[in-house]
Amino acid sequence: MAEYSALSLLANALKGNKDWKPAWRKPDPKASYDVIIIGGGGHGLSTAYYLAKEHGITNVAVLEKGWLGSGNVGRNTTAVRSNYLLPANTRFYEHSMKLWENLSHDLNYNVMFSQRGCLNLAHTPAQFDDYARRGNAMRHLGVDAELMTPAQIKRLIPALDISSDARFPVVGGLMQRRAGTARHDAVAWGYARGADRRGVDIIENCEVTGFLRDGDRITGVTTSRGDIRAKKVAVAVAGSTGRVMQLAGIETMPIESHVLQAFVTESLKPFIDTVVTFGMGHFYMSQSDKGGLVYGGDIDGYNSYAQRGNLPIVDEVMSEMLALFPGLARVRMLRSWGGVCDMSMDGSPIITTGPLPGMYLNCGWCYGGFKATPASGWCFAWTIAKDEPHDLNAPFTLDRFHRGLVIDDKGQGANPRLH
Amino acid sequence: MLITCPYCGPRDVIEFTYQGDGNRERPDPASQNFEAWNAYVYDRLNPAGDHNEIWQHSGGCRAHLRVVRNTLTHEISSVAFARGDHGPVARRKAEGRS
Ligand SMILES: Cc1cc2nc3c(=O)[nH]c(=O)nc-3n(C[C@H](O)[C@H](O)[C@H](O)COP(=O)(O)OP(=O)(O)OC[C@H]3O[C@@H](n4cnc5c(N)ncnc54)[C@H](O)[C@@H]3O)c2cc1C
Ligand SMILES: [Zn+2]
Numbered sequence: 004m005a006e007y008s009a010l011s012l013l014a015n016a017l018k019g020n021k022d023w024k025p026a027w028r029k030p031d032p033k034a035s036y037d038v039i040i041i042g043g044g045g046h047g048l049s050t051a052y053y054l055a056k057e058h059g060i061t062n063v064a065v066l067e068k069g070w071l072g073s074g075n076v077g078r079n080t081t082a083v084r085s086n087y088l089l090p091a092n093t094r095f096y097e098h099s100m101k102l103w104e105n106l107s108h109d110l111n112y113n114v115m116f117s118q119r120g121c122l123n124l125a126h127t128p129a130q131f132d133d134y135a136r137r138g139n140a141m142r143h144l145g146v147d148a149e150l151m152t153p154a155q156i157k158r159l160i161p162a163l164d165i166s167s168d169a170r171f172p173v174v175g176g177l178m179q180r181r182a183g184t185a186r187h188d189a190v191a192w193g194y195a196r197g198a199d200r201r202g203v204d205i206i207e208n209c210e211v212t213g214f215l216r217d218g219d220r221i222t223g224v225t226t227s228r229g230d231i232r233a234k235k236v237a238v239a240v241a242g243s244t245g246r247v248m249q250l251a252g253i254e255t256m257p258i259e260s261h262v263l264q265a266f267v268t269e270s271l272k273p274f275i276d277t278v279v280t281f282g283m284g285h286f287y288m289s290q291s292d293k294g295g296l297v298y299g300g301d302i303d304g305y306n307s308y309a310q311r312g313n314l315p316i317v318d319e320v321m322s323e324m325l326a327l328f329p330g331l332a333r334v335r336m337l338r339s340w341g342g343v344c345d346m347s348m349d350g351s352p353i354i355t356t357g358p359l360p361g362m363y364l365n366c367g368w369c370y371g372g373f374k375a376t377p378a379s380g381w382c383f384a385w386t387i388a389k390d391e392p393h394d395l396n397a398p399f400t401l402d403r404f405h406r407g408l409v410i411d412d413k414g415q416g417a418n419p420r421l422h
Numbered sequence: 423m424l425i426t427c428p429y430c431g432p433r434d435v436i437e438f439t440y441q442g443d444g445n446r447e448r449p450d451p452a453s454q455n456f457e458a459w460n461a462y463v464y465d466r467l468n469p470a471g472d473h474n475e476i477w478q479h480s481g482g483c484r485a486h487l488r489v490v491r492n493t494l495t496h497e498i499s500s501v502a503f504a505r506g507d508h509g510p511v512a513r514r515k516a517e518g519r520s
């Protein structure tokens with residue numbers, strides 16, 4: 004498969020773009036593999052890529068029930084940041100940020116990573132103090148963080164209402180300049196192409212319907228395209244974690260599935276060139292390269308496997324948007340959609356060996372796992388290859404709930420709908 | 423989504439607050455059964471289909487309700503007051519966690 008380059012772009016453009024080859028093969032499943040990864044989302048594909056690249060394990064299949072990108076990797080609002088409070092999170096997400104910073108080169112695929120910054124707005128002095136604390140915690144670990152005054156914020160985002168009679172006056176903000184956005188589909192496609200060219204079989208339209216076992220040990224999977232055996236079976240199915248684990252006889256998990264909606268407006272001229280988040284409710288917004296404002300807010304807040312949302316949240320998100328940007332009142336919303344998120348009990352992910360022998364589990368991304376895609380795959384590949392976690396994901400085991408070592412960045416307790 | 427409160431009648435979901443999984447059983451406060459407390463706090467059934475859940479009619483009569491709702495279709499098949507001896511419609515097996 005050819006490298007993408009300025010020359011190949013030009014040559015194909017001159018030939019009417021008729022000679023591009025598919026970015027990955029469409030192989031039939033083999034009878035067995037060293038590693039099967041269930042779920043062809045960003046995390047499953049990056050895991051396959053790093054298994055091959057970092058550990059030389061290439062006899063690998065990624066099984067995806069739909070098409071690549073049909074899950075959350077293609078449904079998210081593309082924000083990438085590493086501005087967490089707790090050290091376990093900060094280290095892990097900063098590792099991800101470093102991988103993002105070189106990802107297009109590493110994959111030879113333009114994932115359009117754009118470090119346009121991410122600004123969290125504070126609306127009370129107490130909240131501003133809290134952001135100062137978070138910024139200091141980040142800087143202790145070598146992550147960039149900067150407090151901004153209302154005047155600096157106004158210069159950065161002229162359309163923002165910072166007047167003192169705004170519904171929620173802006174008293175300052177916490178900015179991470181290295182944060183930003185990436186083209187989500189390209190991330191899936193880039194990892195898929197990178198894994199495929201190293202020998203990984205990516206098998207679409209192949210739903211895992213059960214597990215093959217020898218006693219307790221998982222020895223493969225049953226699928227809509229037949230049985231496939233494997234020495235190791237890795238699960239990375241995001242919002243479907245509950246369902247897939249039930250196929251393995253695991254009835255309960257520290258996970259609930261909730262829907263998160265996202266929205267896009269009609270295209271506008273350049274309006275905002277950073278990611279902004281609202282501190283008084285839950286709202287975040289950026290502008291896509293096509294010009295649409297991409298934004299979202301809270302999850303619907305009750306268990307759901309329906310990949311669509313309900314109206315009350317639409318209403319709430321729109322009011323939050325107008326509280327910040329009254330000038331957007333007449334802008335039309337182009338479309339909205341939902342994705343199913345696996346909300347964990349402490350709001351942090353799970354990257355772990357087990358819970359059954361022969362099985363490896365990657366889940367609990369809540370609605371913040373897109374930014375984690377590179378580090379998640381990198382750490383999961385390490386865990387699968389070596390049968391133990393890397394230092395970076397050692398705190399993110401499944402048994403942390405049992406051991407009383409939860410990683411609760413927001414301090415919300417075991418309340419998935421609040422994380 | 424409409425929830426039919428047994429006291430107030432059918433009302434829009436915005437009047438209600440979701441209180442989560444209704445299958446959980448709170449151990450006796452004096453209990454030192456670690457497994458039972460752990461299951462109560464952290465483990466969830468999270469089914470794709472009918473789910474027993476607790477909602478509060480916080481914008482109405484404020485009663486807590488047991489609701490059976492399908493997590494794939496949002497169809498609600500039963501609503502009852504949570505208080506009293508209406509137990510959960512299908513309790514999870516006592517040994518449910520693994
Ligand atoms: C609306 C929305 C906005 C978001 N915004 C952000 C954001 O701005 N920043 C951020 O960091 N995160 C965000 N997220 C979260 C992020 O998208 C997810 O945490 C992350 O994408 C999940 O990992 P994934 O890409 O591997 O999941 P997915 O892409 O969902 O991959 C899982 C795959 O498993 C497949 N699968 C499921 N069951 C089976 C089966 N039985 N057999 C075979 N395959 C199966 C599914 O089809 C799916 O393709 C957002 C999520 C949503 C829904
Ligand atoms: Zn009522």
